[in-house]
Amino acid sequence: MEKRVTFKGWFLPLLLVLPQAIVSAxxxxxxxxxxxxxxxxxxxxFGLKSQFVGLGNFEYLLGNSYYRASFVTTAIFSTLVTVxxxxxxxxLALLADRLIKGSGTYRTLxxxxxxxxxxxxxxxxxxxFNTRVGVVAWYLGVLGYDWNHVLNGTEAMGLVVVASSWGRISYNFLFFLAGLQAIPKSVIEAAAIDGAHFWTRxxxxxxxxxxxxxxxLLVVNIVYAFFETFGVIHTITAGGPQQATTILVYKVFSxxxxxxxLGSSAAQSVILLIVVSALTIVQFKFVERRVHY
Amino acid sequence: MSGQSGMVEKRGAGLWLTHAGLIVGVLFIFFPIWLAFVASTVTQPEIARPPMPLLPGDQFFENYRKALLSGVNAPVATMLLNSLVMAMGIAVGKIVISILSAFAIVYFKFPGRKAFFWLIFLTLMLPVEVRIVPTYEVAAGFGMLNSYSGLIFPLIASATATFLFRQFFMTVPDELAEAARVDGARPMRFFRDILIPMSRTNIAALFVILFIYGWNQYLWPLLITTDPSMNTIVMGIKQMFPSGDDIADWPVIMATSILAMLPPILVVVSMQKLFIRGLVESEK
Structure with a gap:
């Protein structure tokens, strides 16, 4: 798309893009x-000299069991958070969409x-879930379940998944509700008249x-789980126990x-760069064109 | 309307079940924040001997006063100020540099325009998380550690905002620019008197989203601010936990958490329409 009417000159536009260009560069x-x-x-x-190793850092990483484990951890974590x-x-959006009145109130809430x-x-x-003072951990103890995410990797993973998903529900709810409300009611009613039940419809x-x-949402949530959940991991588990919750971004940091x-961290950055680029391309290629199934 | 929708709309028991399901969802969302609020109104011993109470105590003013004025490493009031400066700086900075470059891209034909457009697109693929160490080195080289400019500048390039303004400018009728040109108006005059006023709603919607983005930053302030008096509130909370076996000062930490989420929540709730618009527009 191009504008038919444009202004003349090349100095002013270059000046206008300069701030963005400098910051980006x-x-x-x-x-x-x-x-x-x-x-x-x-x-x-001592950080005085560097030795050129070509793809050595990458070879080392891919052969490193901790790094491969971090890949698996990231895959499990992102899948769980997304799902x-x-x-x-x-x-929740399906429930809210059934209401004629009040869906706006629930949306606000x-x-x-x-x-x-x-x-x-x-x-x-x-x-x-704090092992010493946490209310939920305490009541679990009363029920006979000994909660300890500091020692138990599975519980640690469960906790970071729930904490990461919790705030994200809002965002997904908003988009799902908008999507549902855009479906013409007449289509659904026609199916209902034909006797289709809720599940069939x-x-x-x-x-x-x-x-x-x-x-x-699938793409956006995967990006979220990969990159924006650093704060959750850092505050709750710091990657532990025994690296059970060390996702890739956390590993670059640690x-x-x-x-x-530094060499290994840089190589990990490059690998992440490839992951983001792939996700961005998928997002633009498919989401932009609106996949009508 | 209601008669028509009655076909798929549940009545009686079904309607109540729908409400019940939604209320359970709302409670699940609310519960962690309710607990944090309760914890911020009781004494430390009440929390240290579980289970803690589930209804607020009488220490509200005491805990919040202690948090705001002395905190743990730095007064929370200072951290709130730092967060405000950072969030405003990022939101305003991103909007200014994006609207300027979008104006240039849409309304001028200049050498390197295509290349510049693609460069902006590429920044989408470079979130701070993947360039942590080198970006830190650049900021350190400029002497930007523990400074507001260090908190703000490395984050303000914005592909999303540029695309949003570009898309909006494309919908502005050509006749307006034509008329401005015939009247002999300089480009910047057209920008200031016509484009900016027309973009007001878009700017506001974007501001809401970017303010929250800036306020909620965690990793970058964690790297760039080592001096507690420069910490932002969102990253400062983690620093309030003791490193050893000491028990954390939960009432003060929870008061700080409530203070940390209050400003962005107020922004979302009070500007809900703009927020939703900004969210949907910026993800297009």
Missing amino acids: VFFFYPAGQAVWQSMFIPDP VSMGVALY LIWPYAVAPAIAGVLWLFM FRTIVWPLLSPTTFF DGFVGQD
């Missing part, structure tokens, strides 16, 4: 280039956790018509800043 492209460059070196322990937050949101930062969500859930009409929304292993 200095804080986005240069560091990204540095990450690619550093990923091919191993600095000596839980979208599942609960869809369920359900959307504001979007504003709660993942790191704060982490602190709230940590407080409930959902499966044959609602779900297919909702597919663009679902697919869009290897780069805590472990000071």
Whole structure:
């Protein structure tokens, strides 16, 4: 798309794009280039010299069992967060969509956790499940279940998944409700007259018509689970126990800043870069064209 | 209307079940925040001996006063101010540089326009999480550690905002620019007197989303601020936990959590229409 009417001159437009260009160059492209460059070196322990190793860092990473484990952890974590937050949101949206009056009120009551930062969500859930003072952990103890996410990797994973999904339900609910309300009621009523029950109507009409929304949310939630949940992991488990909740982004941080292993951290950044690029391309190619199933 | 929808609308027991299901959902969403609020109104010993009470106590003013004025490492009032500066800086910065570049891209034909457009698109693929260490090094090189500029500038390039303004400018009738040109108006005059006023709603909607984005940043402030007096509130909470075996000061931490989520929640609730618009528009 192009404008028919444009202004003349080239100096002014260049001046206008300059601030964005400078910020992007200095804080986005240069560091990204540095990450690619550093990923091919191993600095000596004193940080004085670097040795060129080509793809050595990548070979090392892919052969490293901790890194491979982190990939698996990330896959499990993102799948669970996506399924839980979208599942609960869809369920609530389907309920709200059945109401003629009051769906707006429920929307107001359900959307504001979007504003709660993942790191704060982490602190709230940590407080409930804290092994010493947590209310939920205490009542679980009364019921005979000994909750300890500090030692038990599965429980730690469960906790970070729930804490990450909790605030995300708002966002997904909003989009699902909008998607549902865009489906013409007449279509659903026609099916109802034909005797189709709720489940049949959902499966044959609602779900297919909702597919663009679902697919869009799928991509967006995977991106969220990969990159924006750092705060949850950092506040609740710090990647533990025994790296049970060390997702890829957390590992870049802990290897780069805590472990000071710069070559490996840079190589991990490059791998993540490829992951984001792929997700972005998928998002633009398919979501933009609105996949009407 | 109601007679027509009656076909798929549940009545009686079904209607109540629908409400019940939604209320359970609302309670699930509310419960963690309710607990945090209760914890911020009781004494430390009441929490240290579980189970803690489920109804608010009488320490509200005491805990919030303690948090705001002294905190743990730094007064929470200071951290709130830092968060406000960072969130405003990011929201305003992103909007300004994006609207300027969108104006240039849509209303001018200049050398490198296509290339510039693609470069902006590429920044979408470079979230701060994947360029952590090198970006930190750049910021450190500029002496930006523990400063507001360090908190703000590395985050303000915005592909989403640029695309949003570009899309909006494309819908502005050509006749307006034509008329401005015939009248001999300079481009910046057209920008200021016509485009900006027309973009008001878009700017406001975007501001709501970007303010929340800036306020809720965690990883970047964690790296860039080592001085507690420069911490933002969202990242500062984690720093309030003791490192050893000491028991955390939960009432003060929970008061801080409530204070940390209050501003963005108020923004969302009070500007719900703009918020939803911004969310839907910026994800297009």
